[in-house]
Amino acid sequence: MTNAQIKQIAEDIRTMRTRGAGKIGRAAARALKIVARTTKARNSAEFIKELDRVSKLLLGTRPTAVSLSNAIRFVTLKAKLIKDADLQTLRNIVMSRADEFIRVSNEAVKRIGEIGARRISDGDMIMTHCNSDCALAVIKTAFKQGKHLEVFVTESRPMKQGLISVRDLSRAGISTTLIVDSAVRHFIRDIDKVIVGADSIAANGAVINKIGTSQLALTAHEARVLFFVAAESYKFHPGTLVGRLVEIEERPSKEIVNPKRFPGVRIRNPVFDVTPPDYIDLIITERGIIPPSAAYVVLQEQFEWKPGEELI
Amino acid sequence: MTNAQIKQIAEDIRTMRTRGAGKIGRAAARALKIVARTTKARNSAEFIKELDRVSKLLLGTRPTAVSLSNAIRFVTLKAKLIKDADLQTLRNIVMSRADEFIRVSNEAVKRIGEIGARRISDGDMIMTHCNSDCALAVIKTAFKQGKHLEVFVTESRPMKQGLISVRDLSRAGISTTLIVDSAVRHFIRDIDKVIVGADSIAANGAVINKIGTSQLALTAHEARVLFFVAAESYKFHPGTLVGRLVEIEERPSKEIVNPKRFPGVRIRNPVFDVTPPDYIDLIITERGIIPPSAAYVVLQEQFEWKPGEELI
Amino acid sequence: MTNAQIKQIAEDIRTMRTRGAGKIGRAAARALKIVARTTKARNSAEFIKELDRVSKLLLGTRPTAVSLSNAIRFVTLKAKLIKDADLQTLRNIVMSRADEFIRVSNEAVKRIGEIGARRISDGDMIMTHCNSDCALAVIKTAFKQGKHLEVFVTESRPMKQGLISVRDLSRAGISTTLIVDSAVRHFIRDIDKVIVGADSIAANGAVINKIGTSQLALTAHEARVLFFVAAESYKFHPGTLVGRLVEIEERPSKEIVNPKRFPGVRIRNPVFDVTPPDYIDLIITERGIIPPSAAYVVLQEQFEWKPGEELI
């Protein structure tokens, strides 16, 4: 019986064996496709019920993972809207929507690279923070088009993912400079464009991303340097449409120092911060380039979230 | 012969055995006092010449150390202005000015603590960066006065001097929190006042201080959080009166990462950055509290720098 | 004959016996439902004509009441779009749309309270102006959820509706402070969020509300305090889509002082002012939370206003 397969997918998301917004979303789409292919439902109503049950199961594994609810909605919504159609039609719709989600998602980074690269000019000095596939795709695509670029990368304490970006860019042959997070403002006037990724994007265009992003955005804004966010469209957060706040995770203090060496000292280690839309010039998605003020529209048209509607 | 003593003082400054703005300034004052006490000059003219010679010797040891030129000027200026007075008068003036510089300098941190503490209110949340004696004096003085305080300290990469501040404040019994430099904007809305030190202060009130200071100031400014600089008055930079730029030192890249692990990657490690006066609410000196726009006046009245006059 | 009932409804709106955006809108919906239930029309065309006649009658009673035109449009648009359908279908559609408008409108304040309360955190200091059902619903809902809150209320001269809010909040058990309108900036740094209502909302997200609102918004903006508007979606003003300005009513000068005591002095008493969208963080409606930049979209999707279309 296929239930085992679906359970395994859910389990892998829960235990974070499957991680990363894209992988989680595609896994959920795959699970729902399995439901459609293998369902024992005798009619449309039973099938819709089964879909709902599996959707809930999947959502429960990582309730705050925004790509999870977006993927489930994308795959199941059409079938639910015409739920009186015959069973085979509904199954086909779910399978084809699942395929579409997986395909678009798989190509998203590449497509973002292509679209974003249009905004990179020959000779640009670029700054990036942390380690984002989408942001690096934009830079590397522009570089492959023959544009001369230099890239400043911030260390990105505490986990120093900037070192991964530095190595990746440098190996691609791009002239790369490493600086500490504190040195952003010292160098910002030499920079033409900042490009970062996103963990999720709220309905008002605010971007939740690696701690330090909002400081970088503010500094770029002060110096009138363009600030781009590169992110797949399933990172737009539907819950924010009805007022939900995006929770900011805090991670163990030992990532910063050994707390035993500093008895009595509190150590705060938030993973993300929130960049207000006023400091963002463009959001580059696989579906095109939008100003942050259009995030609300994207949520409605991409995932057909209805006004007032809660998450599943 | 006393020349040996003076040479030793100069040597200690050059080799950085004597370091820190205050210590350097006081060492120079001491050297000049020795000249006045032990001079073999037979008349005023010879004495002034000897002063000039020793001044040049001292200045040459660390030509960009702003406290050095300020101290020398403070000690010698009066004698030079009345250079036709008799030898003994001039010697007395130099000795008494040297004593005054040393005394004021020695008490400066304490006095800054007292003056600055008046601007700290009971219940304040304070943020500081790096490790500044003057900034910590303000905080600790306010705390000793019975005010309840909480202090956020940034790590201050690459040398992490924030850890020294954290330990110092924590041992003083003050509730202290450590964060990475990137997390400033995430927490800034909880903060009432930011207090930092200064390496030097330009004629237009711009503050040169540890890398990251200007980003912190910008972030405080955005959130309408008060931003205070605590610094001795001999840190005001006279050269900026005639257009000299304050040079920003860069230190070895290995302070950030092992460069061998990142072949082909450039690593930039500036030690200081420049905070524009627009982001500074007050400068706390041992002579009182000034707005940054008064830096020009302080330079003129404290060290009697004349318009258009070059450094020694 | 039912005409009497409809005339009464219209009369009550005209004489302001029926007042308040919600009550006016629901009264209009009721009137149109009566038309649908009791019409003597023999075919769809006659029915549509009758709807148009009554719509005009209602609109004429308070031509600038934005909830009036929104309600009429909501109730009649669908029937008009399929005006070739049979009479009974059209009557049913109008009755069901009228019911929907009335139901949604009746629940709107409660729903706004629930959605808005998600943006209130435990320990928040809140400021409000004048006396808005929607704004108070947000505060009281959050309080009932067990969040600790303190609320500052401005007096709201000249009519001092702030006193009503103060009493309402205080009776609900919420810690409440009264201040004069001039004291907003003195206290704003202690405030976490400002919440006000709206009289109407323009297509560009500008909010028309009680005089003093825009000053409060500006002051909150300067201090980087969040500024929320809570308003039912039928307060969005369709006329602004085609350039109509929202007129600002002026009321009698005697509300401010006895004009006889100040002969020769002009007294100006505007009731509302306009808060620009730049100073508004969120608009909380019963359909969800939107950034002000989405007002244009709400008008189009909620009431299906077509580009370029004039009011009825």
Next chain:
Amino acid sequence: MTNAQIKQIAEDIRTMRTRGAGKIGRAAARALKIVARTTKARNSAEFIKELDRVSKLLLGTRPTAVSLSNAIRFVTLKAKLIKDADLQTLRNIVMSRADEFIRVSNEAVKRIGEIGARRISDGDMIMTHCNSDCALAVIKTAFKQGKHLEVFVTESRPMKQGLISVRDLSRAGISTTLIVDSAVRHFIRDIDKVIVGADSIAANGAVINKIGTSQLALTAHEARVLFFVAAESYKFHPGTLVGRLVEIEERPSKEIVNPKRFPGVRIRNPVFDVTPPDYIDLIITERGIIPPSAAYVVLQEQFEWKPGEELI
């Protein structure tokens, strides 16, 4: 055979005998209408193919003229979407869409005048730049409504099209003042509203218009003077949805000075500049008034550009 007519239309666009956004768009619509009327296609598929061929031919004449691609899309999209319908239906659709485009376009300036005039108040001091039909229509319509106006016009170097505007307004009986481009900030505090036209409008609401527009917008913004853009909706640039940059043409240096008199001096003569949406209060189109943040929506709903879709 009609091909000759279509070739002539294309040729006239290419050689700029047909110029101006409106005329180009209408010419393209006319050409496509001729195709629909005179086609020899035997079935729908052949007709669609012919439409595509002619579309490409037209687009090739001025690949960067934004009204050209908008017109072609507007005329052909519906037919393509139902391409399986019978030939006659498709031909009718194309002809009627072409007529609609031509009619709306012809009336657009007049309609913009009417809508925009609502935002002009009696007694307004207005400033305009260069020579825009739409901007002047707004001013002249308001003046014909009996509003008292004064208009400041900038010279608009290098081509001094401001002189054309000055003459046009002055002949219409409007009190008109001419100033050099440099004098804008000196007079801006006397101005109530600035109105300019647009060459094209990007998806984020940025406006590309005659060089100097962005400086004027910045100056108006600094002085809190309202800044309106008046432009037909076919000037919204779909390519910007997928990241294309609007290229800024540079014209011959001799428009500025005789380059032979200044050997060795470079002379730069860009025709347009980009005004960021932050400095624009309203965009007045023939379909209504929008905030710049709604440009993205207009592009999608007016021309049904799909996310991610490239230009034809």
Next chain:
Amino acid sequence: MTNAQIKQIAEDIRTMRTRGAGKIGRAAARALKIVARTTKARNSAEFIKELDRVSKLLLGTRPTAVSLSNAIRFVTLKAKLIKDADLQTLRNIVMSRADEFIRVSNEAVKRIGEIGARRISDGDMIMTHCNSDCALAVIKTAFKQGKHLEVFVTESRPMKQGLISVRDLSRAGISTTLIVDSAVRHFIRDIDKVIVGADSIAANGAVINKIGTSQLALTAHEARVLFFVAAESYKFHPGTLVGRLVEIEERPSKEIVNPKRFPGVRIRNPVFDVTPPDYIDLIITERGIIPPSAAYVVLQEQFEWKPGEELI
């Protein structure tokens, strides 16, 4: 014995029978003049001691009245600096300095009116807040010079001193309009200049004045309307040079409402607020016009406050 006279002067200040910055300062000068005229001191040392004793007595009556310490310092400083001069010389100096203070102070309002009126142009719309002699002097002097003016006056809750200003201006024949405090932003775009008084002025140019002033300044700043402060130079606060904060008095809640009618409601009634120097264009004193950034210089040169020096 004259001690009785001095005691009476001190008593009148303490009981606020003598009130207002100017009157308090002049009373103190008068008291010190009496000392000089009637002293029984047998030598200079005794006289200086007596001066110190009386100074302390006077200062103790209203320790936070800034004009009191400024007056005492102005009258006594010169004598103290040359304290070794003969008794008669010292007595003469004190008497003449007392006379000078009284004369300058008495003429200050008139002189401020003359200097300030130069910055008022024919046709200006002016706004003022509360009831300041200096601000009204500027307006009335300009009006007497034949300039056409209109003045908007805010009510100034809770004590409504705006009504006094309205009456004063109106009786002087000036076209005057009364508005509530909340209506400032609604009218500000019609205003050319705002003029207010000051309670005291800090070393950084911040102005402490009637509650609501800072909101008005912010609103003027947003609209780019000039904001002038008119104040006698003895209102500059020397204590702020060494970090003292200006305390903001709170007055009884019953000035706002009858607290018994609002049981459980807190009522806050601060009298003053602080306007930051960034929102002030000019400070008009009887000694000339200064930018707020020169407050530091005025304090030093007018009252010869030395850096670091505490209040008496």
Next chain:
Amino acid sequence: MTNAQIKQIAEDIRTMRTRGAGKIGRAAARALKIVARTTKARNSAEFIKELDRVSKLLLGTRPTAVSLSNAIRFVTLKAKLIKDADLQTLRNIVMSRADEFIRVSNEAVKRIGEIGARRISDGDMIMTHCNSDCALAVIKTAFKQGKHLEVFVTESRPMKQGLISVRDLSRAGISTTLIVDSAVRHFIRDIDKVIVGADSIAANGAVINKIGTSQLALTAHEARVLFFVAAESYKFHPGTLVGRLVEIEERPSKEIVNPKRFPGVRIRNPVFDVTPPDYIDLIITERGIIPPSAAYVVLQEQFEWKPGEELI
């Protein structure tokens, strides 16, 4: 008799045969030196009277020329302060002060070039407006020091003095680009520093200079480009200390167009505009570099203008 010489000097200033701030000031100094050398006065009192008479004569020739009153004051003030000294001493003082003024003034442009060049870095892109000796001196001095520079020059309508600058810089071998005034914002992001001259400088640091300067400063400020003013210290305007406004001259309309070709059109042609100090980073004088906030101090210490003192 020498009176003839002095009358000629005065006449030359009046008829503008002697023009330019420096030349006017030096001519006045020369005239006063002639008085001192050739006076027939029999005692100091008569001499002072004669100085006053000639001062008035000179001042009357161009009452608004700020360098005139500054020069006269500089030359005569010391003599007036010690007016009881013997005649010869006073004559010597006047002669030596006149020599000093002439010498400093003659060297000022060169010295400004040297001081300002310190703020120019190798590789800088510089923009300048109109044709200022001081601004060009800074650029050319830096270029002679071997720094690589590129300079953008604005045309500066209506008189196009930018063409003079273009030629001057280009002949000096500096890479120069000419643009129209409207194109500033299009190119500003490529610029590192803007340098302009000044006609006069107000006590609050505002700079009066060629029309268009304030727009350029605003545009530089928006783009965070440094904005420098280069001007001799005798251009600081003492009248602004007591509230006098700097009048902005308007020149004939024919400089813009032939007014006969535009009957009924008003043409406004102001020569200068006012740049607020907020947009100025540094003022470069021959006495050093000051922030605009120090203009007040310069006026006081350079020309010893006393607070409240009127122009001569």
